[in-house]
Amino acid sequence: MSQPIKCSLCEEAATVHLSQVVHSKVTKVHLCEACAQKGGATDPAVFQLADALTTASPAPTLTCPKCGFTDIDFRKRGRLGCPSCWETFGDALGGLLLKVQHEASHVGRAPAGTLPAGQLRRRLDDARREMEKAIIGEDYEAAARLRDEIAGLEQQLAHS
Amino acid sequence: MSSVEDILAAENELTHLLGAQQAVVLSTRIRLARNLDGMPFPGWAKVPQRKEISDRCVEALDALPKFRRGHVLRMGELGDRDRAVLVERHLVSKELAAGKSGAAVISRDQTCSVMVNEEDHLRIQVVKAGWHLRGTWHIAEQLDDALGGSLKLAFSDRLGYLTACPTNVGTGLRASAMVHLPGLCLAGHMDKVSRALNQDGLAVRGWLGEGTEAAGNVFQISNQQTLGLSEEAILKHLGGWIKNVVEQEWNARRKLAQEEGEKFVDRLARSLGLLRSARLLTSSEAMNMLSHLRLACDMGCLPEERRHLVDRLMIEGQPAHVQARAGQELDSDGRDRRRAAVVREALKDFPEVVPPTA
Numbered sequence: 001m002s003q004p005i006k007c008s009l010c011e012e013a014a015t016v017h018l019s020q021v022v023h024s025k026v027t028k029v030h031l032c033e034a035c036a037q038k039g040g041a042t043d044p045a046v047f048q049l050a051d052a053l054t055t056a057s058p059a060p061t062l063t064c065p066k067c068g069f070t071d072i073d074f075r076k077r078g079r080l081g082c083p084s085c086w087e088t089f090g091d092a093l094g095g096l097l098l099k100v101q102h103e104a105s106h107v108g109r110a111p112a113g114t115l116p117a118g119q120l121r122r123r124l125d126d127a128r129r130e131m132e133k134a135i136i137g138e139d140y141e142a143a144a145r146l147r148d149e150i151a152g153l154e155q156q157l158a159h160s
Numbered sequence: 161m162s163s164v165e166d167i168l169a170a171e172n173e174l175t176h177l178l179g180a181q182q183a184v185v186l187s188t189r190i191r192l193a194r195n196l197d198g199m200p201f202p203g204w205a206k207v208p209q210r211k212e213i214s215d216r217c218v219e220a221l222d223a224l225p226k227f228r229r230g231h232v233l234r235m236g237e238l239g240d241r242d243r244a245v246l247v248e249r250h251l252v253s254k255e256l257a258a259g260k261s262g263a264a265v266i267s268r269d270q271t272c273s274v275m276v277n278e279e280d281h282l283r284i285q286v287v288k289a290g291w292h293l294r295g296t297w298h299i300a301e302q303l304d305d306a307l308g309g310s311l312k313l314a315f316s317d318r319l320g321y322l323t324a325c326p327t328n329v330g331t332g333l334r335a336s337a338m339v340h341l342p343g344l345c346l347a348g349h350m351d352k353v354s355r356a357l358n359q360d361g362l363a364v365r366g367w368l369g370e371g372t373e374a375a376g377n378v379f380q381i382s383n384q385q386t387l388g389l390s391e392e393a394i395l396k397h398l399g400g401w402i403k404n405v406v407e408q409e410w411n412a413r414r415k416l417a418q419e420e421g422e423k424f425v426d427r428l429a430r431s432l433g434l435l436r437s438a439r440l441l442t443s444s445e446a447m448n449m450l451s452h453l454r455l456a457c458d459m460g461c462l463p464e465e466r467r468h469l470v471d472r473l474m475i476e477g478q479p480a481h482v483q484a485r486a487g488q489e490l491d492s493d494g495r496d497r498r499r500a501a502v503v504r505e506a507l508k509d510f511p512e513v514v515p516p517t518a
Contacts, residue, residue, distance in 0.1 A: 067200045079279065081204040083195055083314035083322040086329070090319075093326060100327050103388020106320025108331040109301075111308035121317060 007032035009076065064088040124153045163231040164242040167249070168484055172270040173289040174249075175472040183458035184406045185291035186338040186378065186471065189250075190300040193323045193332035194282040194307065195314040201324035202261070202277040210261040210277055217276040220310040221265040226303060230267045236260040241489070244480030250287065253278060272303060279324050280332075282307065289471075291337060291406075293399050297391070320387065330387030333394055337402045338367075342377040342455045343412030344405075353405060354379075361385050362401055367447075376447030376474060381405065413459065417516045428456040429513040436507050440493065441500035446477045460517030466510065473506055 007014045007030060014030035060070035069081025071092060080086065086093075097104055131146035174187060195201060199213055214234075221227055235243060235257060243257040246264065256262040256278045263276040275283040284307070286300040307313070314322040320330040328334075344350045354364045365380045381402065383394050417424045431452035435441070450470055457467040475481065482499050483490050490498060 066198075067204060069200075069204055073204075077203065079203050079324040080201060080326075082200040083197060083316075086316060086319055086322050097326055097329070097387065101330070101385055101387040103330075103385070105318050106316075106330045106387060108320055108333070108390045109304075110317075110320070111313045111315050 005030045010034075062088055062092060120153055120157050124150060124157065127153065163233055164238065164245055165484075167231060167251070167266065167270065168245065168481070170268075170270065174270070174287070175475055176468065181467045181471055182290035183467075184340055184409050185402065186340055187287050187289050188292050188296045189285065189287045189334075189336045189338070189380075190296045191334040191336075192282075192284040192300055192304055192321075193280040193328045193334075194284065194304070194321060195323060196281050197312040197314045199281065201279070202281060203279060203324060207261070213281050214261060214263050214276050216311065217274075217282055218263055218265060220307060221274050221276075223310065224303070224306050226272055226306070227265055227267050230265065233264045233266065235262040235264075241480050241483055245484050248478040248480050249475065251285075253283075255279065272299065274303075280328070291402065293335065293337075293395055293402075297335070297395055301391075327384070328386050331389070331391050331394065333386055333391055334382050335395055335398050336380050336382035337398070338378060338380050339402070339405060339409070340376070340378050340451065340454055341405070341409050342451050343409045343416060345377045346416055347412045349408070349412060350379075353408065357381060357401060357405075360397075360401065362398065375444050376451040378447075378451070378474075413455070417459065425461060425513060425515050428452045428461050432456070432462075432507065432510060432513055435503050436510070437504070438500045440496040441477075441503060442496055443477060443479055443499065446499055446503060447474060450474050450477070456513055461513045461515065463511065469506060473503055477503065 005014045005017070006012070010032060012032035012034065015033050016031040016036040017029075060072045062071045063069070064081055064085045065088070066084035067082040069085050069088075071089065074080060074085075074089065080089065094104065127146050127150050131143050131150065134140070134143040134146060196213060196216065199205065200209055202210055202213065205213065218232055222232060233246070233252075235252075238246075243252070246252045247254050247257050249270075251266055251270065251273045252262070252264045252275055256264065256275045259277070261277050264273055265276065266273040271287055273285050273287075275285070284300055284303050286296050286303070288296045288299075316322055321332040323329045323332055341350060341353075344353055357364050361384050363380075363382050363384050365382070367375050367378045367380070381398070383398050385394070389397075420427075431449040435446070435449045435453070438445075450473055453462065454467060454470045454474075456462040457464050457470060476485065477499050479495055482495050482502065485502065486494075486498050
């Protein structure tokens with residue numbers, strides 16, 4: 001008799017076999033009853049997590065310095081340990097975020113008080129890019145205007 | 161009187177307020193996921209940390225004017241039935257009710273409830289009867305601002321509000337409508353509609369949320385994406401689709417009424433007859449028959465002002481509600497008997513079903 005297929009998340013025998021097509025690529029995942037339940041295999045939004053996790057390596061390679069959470073814990077739970085985990089696992093989560101969210105950065109509200117700083121910083125990034133473009137395009141008038149705006153933004157940020 | 165009994169006895173707009181109910185859309189819901197900066201998420205926090213999180217959040221919530229004379233309910237202090245009642249009323253999730261360290265802070269009018277220590281530290285929820293996306297959003301926004309004023313929330317410039325699960329990060333916003341779609345279900349179009357919604361980034365779920373069946377032709381439609389879209393864009397996207405679904409539902413209803421003629425009226429009249437005389441009524445049977453009654457109210461086959469009573473029976477016909485009302489634990493037969501009695505009593509002076517006017 002052939003070996004039963006093991007669950008992608010633990011060592012149990014897999015009883016739930018799923019195929020998912022993401023961006024015209026077929027991915028197969030085998031799960032045991034418990035992990036399928038826990039991972040919400042019936043909910044497509046959550047299920048994509050399990051899908052992405054099966055490609056992760058088995059030994060912990062990342063640990064959150066703040067709460068001790070590891071990439072293995074994330075594989076088991078599909079949830080992070082603390083807000084700082086987002087920094088620790090940020091790069092590793094990039095692909096997963098694109099899969100479940102289709103976007104990589106926030107454009108919505110911010111808590112009262114942090115909004116100006118966040119907006120300023122974003123505007124500053126944009127202005128710097130625009131200035132470079134203006135210089136390359138030899139539009140010195142626009143570049144000078146942007147240079148003044150950047151100086152103003154930097155000053156505001158320093159005081160915020 | 162326990163707080164949960166208080167909640168059951170109080171009149172609120174989902175079950176009592178005449179005129180708040182609308183055809184097709186039962187309710188509008190906004191949910192915001194928020195977390196305290198520097199604290200582990202509830203699923204990873206140790207027991208004392210969860211206690212600290214709960215204390216800090218409950219204290220901040222309790223101080224807000226919105227929750228004056230409201231309810232603070234700690235799951236560990238409630239019995240099974242009380243927790244089940246809260247789940248059936250959508251005031252807390254099954255996940256929150258299953259744990260001991262969760263709490264819920266609920267406004268007096270039951271439109272706002274904040275879950276503490278669910279998957280995230282804070283889950284702000286606002287529910288209004290009928291379709292009121294903007295109004296519901298504004299209440300949630302105000303609550304969020306007020307909370308952000310007293311608690312330092314976990315936020316990153318790049319990723320927005322940081323949440324335990326990557327499916328909520330960014331805005332942390334889940335906007336949804338609870339819709340009653342008997343026309344599309346009877347016409348056999350629901351699968352098609354559901355697929356179209358899924359393909360455009362909206363989730364379609366049953367009456368009690370994730371993984372539940374759509375008893376009584378009631379579905380919850382919500383956004384999936386929370387990152388890279390502004391709140392405004394998320395609401396607009398959902399709003400556009402709900403408008404579309406409501407239109408399709410009306411088309412399906414009118415077509416059915418026209419094509420089926422007397423058969424259509426007969427179906428609704430039979431449901432009223434059955435509900436009025438059944439001695440044993442299961443919860444799913446009640447939901448499906450009540451769905452016909454709601455349809456009858458929308459179509460002018462029953463007086464529109466009876467619709468809120470149908471909505472109330474849909475909520476109060478659920479198992480934990482039936483037992484709470486009876487004041488005792490009941491086995492399955494006991495619940496079915498009791499449910500039938502409650503429904504019979506409520507419908508005894510209902511007028512007869514007449515041909516549609518809508």
